[in-house]
Amino acid sequence: SNTQDYTEQTVHTLPLYLTQHAPAAMEILEAVEPEDLDCVEVGDGNLNLVFIVTNKYKPENQVIVKQSLPYVRCVGESWPLTLDRAYYEYQALAAQKAACPEFVPSLYHFSKPNGLIVMEYLKPPHIILRKGLIQGIRYPTMAVDMGTFCGKTLFLTSGFALSTTELRAKVEMWSANSEMCALTEQVVFTDPYMEATNNRWTSPQLDDEKKAIEDDIELKHAAAHYKHKFVGSTQALIHADLHSGSVMCAPSPQATYVIDPEFAFYGPMGFDTGAFVANLFLAYVAQPGHPHRGTDYAEWILEQIATFYAAFERQFLELWNDPTAHTGFVYGRNTLHSPEAVARAQQSFMKDLLADTLGFAGMKMLRRIVGIAHVEDLESIEDADVRAQCEKHGLALAKTFIKTAPLISSMDEAIQLARSFKK
Amino acid sequence: SNTQDYTEQTVHTLPLYLTQHAPAAMEILEAVEPEDLDCVEVGDGNLNLVFIVTNKYKPENQVIVKQSLPYVRCVGESWPLTLDRAYYEYQALAAQKAACPEFVPSLYHFSKPNGLIVMEYLKPPHIILRKGLIQGIRYPTMAVDMGTFCGKTLFLTSGFALSTTELRAKVEMWSANSEMCALTEQVVFTDPYMEATNNRWTSPQLDDEKKAIEDDIELKHAAAHYKHKFVGSTQALIHADLHSGSVMCAPSPQATYVIDPEFAFYGPMGFDTGAFVANLFLAYVAQPGHPHRGTDYAEWILEQIATFYAAFERQFLELWNDPTAHTGFVYGRNTLHSPEAVARAQQSFMKDLLADTLGFAGMKMLRRIVGIAHVEDLESIEDADVRAQCEKHGLALAKTFIKTAPLISSMDEAIQLARSFKK
Ligand SMILES: Nc1ncnc2c1ncn2[C@@H]1O[C@H](COP(=O)(O)OP(=O)(O)O)[C@@H](O)[C@H]1O
Ligand SMILES: Nc1ncnc2c1ncn2[C@@H]1O[C@H](COP(=O)(O)OP(=O)(O)O)[C@@H](O)[C@H]1O
Ligand SMILES: [Mg+2]
Ligand SMILES: [Mg+2]
Ligand SMILES: [Mg+2]
Ligand SMILES: [Mg+2]
Ligand SMILES: [Mg+2]
Numbered sequence: 078s079n080t081q082d083y084t085e086q087t088v089h090t091l092p093l094y095l096t097q098h099a100p101a102a103m104e105i106l107e108a109v110e111p112e113d114l115d116c117v118e119v120g121d122g123n124l125n126l127v128f129i130v131t132n133k134y135k136p137e138n139q140v141i142v143k144q145s146l147p148y149v150r151c152v153g154e155s156w157p158l159t160l161d162r163a164y165y166e167y168q169a170l171a172a173q174k175a176a177c178p179e180f181v182p183s184l185y186h187f188s189k190p191n192g193l194i195v196m197e198y199l200k201p202p203h204i205i206l207r208k209g210l211i212q213g214i215r216y217p218t219m220a221v222d223m224g225t226f227c228g229k230t231l232f233l234t235s236g237f238a239l240s241t242t243e244l245r246a247k248v249e250m251w252s253a254n255s256e257m258c259a260l261t262e263q264v265v266f267t268d269p270y271m272e273a274t275n276n277r278w279t280s281p282q283l284d285d286e287k288k289a290i291e292d293d294i295e296l297k298h299a300a301a302h303y304k305h306k307f308v309g310s311t312q313a314l315i316h317a318d319l320h321s322g323s324v325m326c327a328p329s330p331q332a333t334y335v336i337d338p339e340f341a342f343y344g345p346m347g348f349d350t351g352a353f354v355a356n357l358f359l360a361y362v363a364q365p366g367h368p369h370r371g372t373d374y375a376e377w378i379l380e381q382i383a384t385f386y387a388a389f390e391r392q393f394l395e396l397w398n399d400p401t402a403h404t405g406f407v408y409g410r411n412t413l414h415s416p417e418a419v420a421r422a423q424q425s426f427m428k429d430l431l432a433d434t435l436g437f438a439g440m441k442m443l444r445r446i447v448g449i450a451h452v453e454d455l456e457s458i459e460d461a462d463v464r465a466q467c468e469k470h471g472l473a474l475a476k477t478f479i480k481t482a483p484l485i486s487s488m489d490e491a492i493q494l495a496r497s498f499k500k
Numbered sequence: 501s502n503t504q505d506y507t508e509q510t511v512h513t514l515p516l517y518l519t520q521h522a523p524a525a526m527e528i529l530e531a532v533e534p535e536d537l538d539c540v541e542v543g544d545g546n547l548n549l550v551f552i553v554t555n556k557y558k559p560e561n562q563v564i565v566k567q568s569l570p571y572v573r574c575v576g577e578s579w580p581l582t583l584d585r586a587y588y589e590y591q592a593l594a595a596q597k598a599a600c601p602e603f604v605p606s607l608y609h610f611s612k613p614n615g616l617i618v619m620e621y622l623k624p625p626h627i628i629l630r631k632g633l634i635q636g637i638r639y640p641t642m643a644v645d646m647g648t649f650c651g652k653t654l655f656l657t658s659g660f661a662l663s664t665t666e667l668r669a670k671v672e673m674w675s676a677n678s679e680m681c682a683l684t685e686q687v688v689f690t691d692p693y694m695e696a697t698n699n700r701w702t703s704p705q706l707d708d709e710k711k712a713i714e715d716d717i718e719l720k721h722a723a724a725h726y727k728h729k730f731v732g733s734t735q736a737l738i739h740a741d742l743h744s745g746s747v748m749c750a751p752s753p754q755a756t757y758v759i760d761p762e763f764a765f766y767g768p769m770g771f772d773t774g775a776f777v778a779n780l781f782l783a784y785v786a787q788p789g790h791p792h793r794g795t796d797y798a799e800w801i802l803e804q805i806a807t808f809y810a811a812f813e814r815q816f817l818e819l820w821n822d823p824t825a826h827t828g829f830v831y832g833r834n835t836l837h838s839p840e841a842v843a844r845a846q847q848s849f850m851k852d853l854l855a856d857t858l859g860f861a862g863m864k865m866l867r868r869i870v871g872i873a874h875v876e877d878l879e880s881i882e883d884a885d886v887r888a889q890c891e892k893h894g895l896a897l898a899k900t901f902i903k904t905a906p907l908i909s910s911m912d913e914a915i916q917l918a919r920s921f922k923k
Contacts, residue, residue, distance in 0.1 A: 262664050442722055
């Protein structure tokens with residue numbers, strides 16, 4: 078991608094940029110002059126700059142500016158990365174906003190050459206869900222909201238809603254976000270299963286576990302199957318980075334937002350639902366490392382997994398049963414219309430989707446324990462022996478999901494496995 | 501697509517066109533002046549014009565010119581169809597020629613605005629395979645050649661040979677051939693399973709059979725599954741119209757050529773292997789309508805199915821076992837390298853591919869019996885009762901393949917079913 082017209086923004090340059098180029102953002106801010114604006118950089122992610130912009134005179138009026146850098150932020154300029162990801166993030170946010178307006182921030186401005194998005198600021202007490210789980214916060218509707226988000230965005234961007242021609246046009250466009258897909262393919266589907274310099278694990282406690290993964294033919298076979306599915310299946314526009322760090326919540330009803338879909342592309346639905354449950358299972362296995370929260374918080378997390386998945390299935394089937402939403406070619410109404418036919422299709426599709434969800438969940442869990450990028454839920458456990466114990470619990474569950482997902486008959490059974498694997 | 505720069509060629513205009521625009525073709529013809537050339541139109545297809553061009557003074561020197569019309573030829577200008585299909589046909593021929601040069605005609609010229617391809621003329625005794633089968637010709641290597649063709653083209657254009665990024669770039673390009681895909685989706689995957697004005701069948705003999713298809717929930721469910729797979733799986737560059745009318749053969753060794761890939765796109769491999777075996781099974785069930793050939797010709801056809809599929813699997817696995825060919829991400833060598841791991845992967849992949857082959861074969865057979873476009877093998881049986889009897893045999897087999905493909909453990913078992921279903 079072209080970096081010629083690109084200007085990396087700073088807290089000093091951004092006010093003028095917004096005044097000159099982002100009228101809708103200025104309107105939301107109710108600001109006119111660059112001097113009206115205060116900027117602060119708050120990005121905690123691995124890849125991009127994030128600024129909060131505030132109207133000095135009306136401090137309630139704030140927006141977020143997210144700008145992509147032409148390299149991986151946490152590595153530096155030595156690892157270049159396409160600026161186009163901002164374009165895909167913007168397009169994905171717009172598509173998700175259209176499908177599920179209640180849980181996606183509003184969009185105010187986009188510049189392709191600058192890789193820059195201006196969007197709604199999700200104010201405190203909204204924080205990143207992962208941080209909230211680490212603090213032991215109980216969110217009243219987060220799990221249901223996320224189920225609704227997945228149900229709506231996955232159904233409405235898929236062949237359940239689109240004609241084959243519409244779907245192919247989407248696939249054509251999203252296939253070009255391949256540099257981001259390649260990152261996922263490497264860090265989720267490949268590196269953790271081999272010796273790769275990027276891998277990291279609690280050592281020496283998990284050395285044998287890591288070796289066992291590299292020697293486990295059944296596991297690597299299943300992993301290869303999921304990789305093929307990730308690349309070769311164009312079911313829906315998936316967020317493709319739907320971990321608990323891509324969700325912001327406040328502890329009040331319906332205060333849930335999904336952000337950061339820069340990895341989005343047309344892929345298998347189960348990769349999103351799987352990513353989300355994976356991160357809840359990781360939060361669960363981390364609980365013995367955070368004993369002050371009590372065992373009932375661990376159980377609360379497991380409940381959220383069940384609640385999330387039930388809400389997802391409910392939302393998905395609600396749309397499927399609605400002829401104004403189920404307008405696409407998948408199990409098309411022109412041939413499958415009797416209640417019996419629909420029931421059969423729904424049962425078999427949801428069964429396969431559960432298997433994909435659990436299989437991809439296992440892949441996402443495993444890579445967070447022995448791959449390049451770990452999760453704070455586990456990293457924040459200071460005692461390495463305690464942490465390793467939690468990680469072993471997570472690995473056992475991950476491997477079972479990867480190897481036997483199609484044999485697990487319900488999310489409740491998966492949750493029961495998580496409980497029973499605890500030492 | 502743009503028809504502004506398009507000129508429909510006739511036997512009168514083509515000599516000048518070639519002289520002015522197709523120097524490589526003129527070189528092959530060893531011709532210089534338009535007056536050197538004789539043209540005759542020979543297209544027997546449903547969609548396009550096909551000319552044989554001959555050097556009057558060296559009548560051995562001939563080429564084929566294929567030109568797309570901006571509508572469906574057999575219907576007329578009322579059914580417009582994208583000229584771009586010639587571009588995809590040319591790109592597919594080029595890709596197939598690269599993967600399997602021995603069984604694809606040479607290419608001499610392409611004009612995108614004119615939707616016009618000049619290629620090698622496959623001289624008599626080469627004829628369309630379907631015609632040869634109707635004549636009762638026994639081809640010594642056709643089945644092996646077609647297995648080789650499918651093995652090479654499907655493996656070498658897939659993620660077995662390509663990186664994920666290369667594959668996504670191909671998918672991006674081929675997704676735009678969606679108008680042709682939409683045709684297939686309608687005539688193969690949808691119309692035959694419902695009441696649609698385009699459907700045709702031997703009536704009244706098959707009236708009950710057609711009705712039973714529309715009422716068969718299990719069948720329509722399986723058909724919907726294969727439709728989803730056709731649209732949502734991007735395994736390899738498939739020919740996508742690989743019936744016996746897209747193959748030209750002479751009754752001598754290695755005299756086999758695949759033509760007419762204008763429907764090509766990135767789809768499931770089994771759609772090609774399935775199309776080819778479907779047309780052989782249709783030729784088989786038609787045999788009682790052509791009694792002069794004797795029962796041993798029917799058995800010869802079944803043998804060709806077994807030979808084709810064995811050759812396909814042999815070729816595919818030979819490439820998979822070759823590290824210079826298996827350079828892609830599918831079951832990548834970086835994680836799966838032990839002989840045990842490779843054996844496991846090969847067994848499981850080939851099992852799934854056989855199921856896809858038989859499932860898609862069933863879809864292709866059924867649509868040729870109750871859908872819009874029938875096959876001459878059956879249509880040429882004049883006695884409607886005899887024809888209906890053959891068609892019922894074909895339908896029973898098709899439905900079994902569609903409903904139970906994953907339970908059929910080998911191509912030999914499928915062939916045995918074909919024998920046993922004969923009344
Ligand atoms: N709309 C928003 N409102 C409030 N905070 C935000 C918003 N978008 C991003 N952030 C903050 O910035 C951080 C990084 O943003 P994110 O989109 O996840 O970037 P990255 O792609 O670098 O991970 C988030 O974790 C969050 O703390
Ligand atoms: N390269 C060739 N050599 C000889 N005959 C050809 C060649 N290509 C096409 N033909 C003849 O023209 C007919 C139509 O060509 P085809 O490519 O199948 O067109 P369509 O797309 O209209 O079906 C074929 O059935 C065959 O008889
Ligand atoms: Mg982020
Ligand atoms: Mg494009
Ligand atoms: Mg991000
Ligand atoms: Mg043809
Ligand atoms: Mg054709």
